Amino acid sequence: MGKTAENGPLANEPGDSLGRKKGQLHAEAAGKLRSMILSGELPPGERLREVQLCEQLGVSRTPVREALRTIAAEGLVDLLPNRSVVVSELHAPDLEHLFVVFGAIEGIAAELACQKITEAEIGEIGRLLAEMIDFHTRKERAPYMQINQKIHQRTVEIAANPVLHTVWQSLVPRVERARALANLDTGRWTGALFEHTKMFTALASRDGQLLAKLTREHFLNSLPFLQSRLENDD
């Protein structure tokens, strides 16, 4: 009977050389679910049955349910009362709303970051950008996206405004999901990279006004690619 959680992918074996912390299965489950949704493995509209997720994640329903609450608050899934939870849809009009707001948020972050950034941090971002360019030339999309995300995250951290950080965090999963789609277009991918280099120049010279403007444009430029892609799929 109880064969559920003994050796699932999240279970940490005794000989786990990574020294992974135990506990917090719900956090790990939330992470897993996030990436499953962002990767498209769980497409929009998909009904998520709890027991099925339990089997896939190798944990019981309790952490799965808690994880679902977490990602529901992040807007990745919708909770239907007494019915299955479903992966939330990404409609084209909603996307414009999201990107307008998110661009503005990152714009504020950009301005604040320019005021507060240190030389060491400029160097750090520069190294990340170099890595990202590298992955782009090698056409390795997954690592590229990871570094891209890291640059945006570090910028918000450097802005050093916890309220801003919280708001940003609440929006970023949805944006991340959309961005994953957008960069499937190779032309936009290169364009986005070019914009990033311009943004770095503005950051390095601490031109907050310019960086904010570039940041807002960066998001608005991605929008049409996303929207056209959404129209095809859904």
Next chain:
Amino acid sequence: MGKTAENGPLANEPGDSLGRKKGQLHAEAAGKLRSMILSGELPPGERLREVQLCEQLGVSRTPVREALRTIAAEGLVDLLPNRSVVVSELHAPDLEHLFVVFGAIEGIAAELACQKITEAEIGEIGRLLAEMIDFHTRKERAPYMQINQKIHQRTVEIAANPVLHTVWQSLVPRVERARALANLDTGRWTGALFEHTKMFTALASRDGQLLAKLTREHFLNSLPFLQSRLENDD
């Protein structure tokens, strides 16, 4: 021993004339916890023990834990791994962070509202402003605050961006609490009112840039009054 959930405050009595649906205790618990935190009943830094919350809310640990995950994703509490959940802090320095972000959010709302507002809506806001001025001259602060809040809310609604609306709603309770304090100062009260009239002029002439600027300033001007007041209390 099982006396926990039979008659807690969340249990819906048979004679409940509201016809409230059963189930969804976790959602109700989340709502209760939200208002307890926003009202200050659960002050920042407070350690939340699950069983204690269970007794207060009259439910078992399962919905309480799910509710905690929800409001944690909203940033109201911090989840310490294997330790108690604590209400997230917000002191005087944080207040500046809050107002910078909130001012920017309302600034975006202002710009969007200027693009979309109808003549009828301009009239509506104008009437609200007139009412507010009336309450100010009569020194009736509570109704003044209510109208004030209504004007800001209508502006965000007119902006017609659901993402923006959600973000705004997540921040407004904290701002509202702070604003209640700030207007205790009569000088600032009059100043705020004057700013509101200028903001209305900008809105009526659909000058989004100007309105956004005035809005941001409106919040920044309130800040010093609040901060001095917080230093005394906490």
Next chain:
DNA sequence: AACACCAGTCTTGTATACAAGAATTGATTT
């Protein structure tokens, strides 16, 4: 043949039991 109704099944919602990780207190040692 179409519709309504009922039973069986599936899925979620909640409570509780159990285990493991922290914190605390008291005793023992130096």
Next chain:
DNA sequence: AAATCAATTCTTGTATACAAGACTGGTGTT
């Protein structure tokens, strides 16, 4: 007397059991 360690207690993390609400398929009636 102070510090350290051990044992108790407290708290969180996870699994499972049970109940109640939705879905599905089939049967009977019109």
